[in-house]
Amino acid sequence: MAAGAPSFVLVAVLISIVIVVGGVGVGLVYEYNHPKASPGPQTVQVGDNVSVNYIGLFGSGPEQGKVFDTSIRAVAQNNATYPKSLQYSPRNVTQYKPLPVHVGPTPGSGYNVSGVTYLGVVTGFWRGLVGLTVNETRLVTVPPNVGYGPLDVGCLKTVPLVQTIPTVVTLTPGDFVSTYSGATEAAGATFADPVYGWTDTVLSVNASAVVVAREPYIGETTDPYGWTILVTNVTSQEITLWSQLTPASVGHVLGTDLSQQVCSTSSFLIWSVDLAGGTFVENYNREVVGVTLIFEVTVTQILTPSASAAA
Numbered sequence: 001m002a003a004g005a006p007s008f009v010l011v012a013v014l015i016s017i018v019i020v021v022g023g024v025g026v027g028l029v030y031e032y033n034h035p036k037a038s039p040g041p042q043t044v045q046v047g048d049n050v051s052v053n054y055i056g057l058f059g060s061g062p063e064q065g066k067v068f069d070t071s072i073r074a075v076a077q078n079n080a081t082y083p084k085s086l087q088y089s090p091r092n093v094t095q096y097k098p099l100p101v102h103v104g105p106t107p108g109s110g111y112n113v114s115g116v117t118y119l120g121v122v123t124g125f126w127r128g129l130v131g132l133t134v135n136e137t138r139l140v141t142v143p144p145n146v147g148y149g150p151l152d153v154g155c156l157k158t159v160p161l162v163q164t165i166p167t168v169v170t171l172t173p174g175d176f177v178s179t180y181s182g183a184t185e186a187a188g189a190t191f192a193d194p195v196y197g198w199t200d201t202v203l204s205v206n207a208s209a210v211v212v213a214r215e216p217y218i219g220e221t222t223d224p225y226g227w228t229i230l231v232t233n234v235t236s237q238e239i240t241l242w243s244q245l246t247p248a249s250v251g252h253v254l255g256t257d258l259s260q261q262v263c264s265t266s267s268f269l270i271w272s273v274d275l276a277g278g279t280f281v282e283n284y285n286r287e288v289v290g291v292t293l294i295f296e297v298t299v300t301q302i303l304t305p306s307a308s309a310a311a
Contacts, residue, residue, distance in 0.1 A: 049118040051098035051301040061291035062251030086254040151290025155263035176210040226255040
């Protein structure tokens with residue numbers, strides 16, 4: 001057997017060939033060895049329960065190449081080789097371990113085997129595990145249609161780069177207390193603006209209204225939402241604010257606006273910046289929605305349905 005050839009089980013096969021010569025049967029016996037391949041390693045099949053280590057990266061979108069999740073502690077701690085996405089959230093140290101996954105459609109509660117719950121995952125992830133052997137690694141590409149779905153345009157908000165806000169605001173006493181927590185409700189009182197940080201002053205107070213003047217200066221900067229905003233003009237009627245965003249900000253700015261919620265969240269990504277049009281887009285979708293994902297997966301254990309039932 002040549003070096004490096006696969007292992008075979010040699011099966012002896014006897015063939016008797018009867019040749020009739022001149023009416024006389026002459027028995028000729030031939031023997032040959034037929035190779036039969038031995039069973040290969042176990043591979044992941046639909047219906048199996050598996051444990052898998054993974055690194056999840058963005059394959060498209062403004063955060064392409066960044067890690068958004070991983071089961072591997074060393075990857076989580078290495079930001080130089082594995083830069084993290086804006087919404088990446090580190091785990092408790094004890095949670096860095098192979099993920100129990102059911103390969104196939106899964107009920108919401110997953111499958112419990114000997115106290116371990118094998119979870120449902122997005123279709124593209126479990127499909128990418130099929131055919132893997134234990135300790136085999138594969139890159140799995142998951143487009144939105146088998147991942148976390150298409151971008152919900154209802155969760156996108158277009159905002160002008162230059163905005164104005166009123167210089168003087170009139171509040172009810174109740175709104176003043178909730179807006180300016182701890183501030184003195186008296187004419188002449190000054191305090192930091194709760195959103196922008198510049199100085200505000202109470203102009204007048206009566207039983208039904210508190211009048212407050214916002215008092216930034218031209219050239220002052222503030223960072224209420226996650227990026228720099230420049231005060232470019234101040235009049236008695238309005239304050240002009242210019243968001244210092246550029247196309248280079250896309251994929252690098254995570255914003256928060258506690259004064260509002262879009263799609264049940266106050267957190268958003270700067271999705272695009274149009275300098276010519278004077279607008280930018282806030283994306284309130286989860287960052288994994290509407291983009292292609294790449295998972296580097298390594299299976300660490302395979303339980304077939306029969307083995308799972310026995311467990």
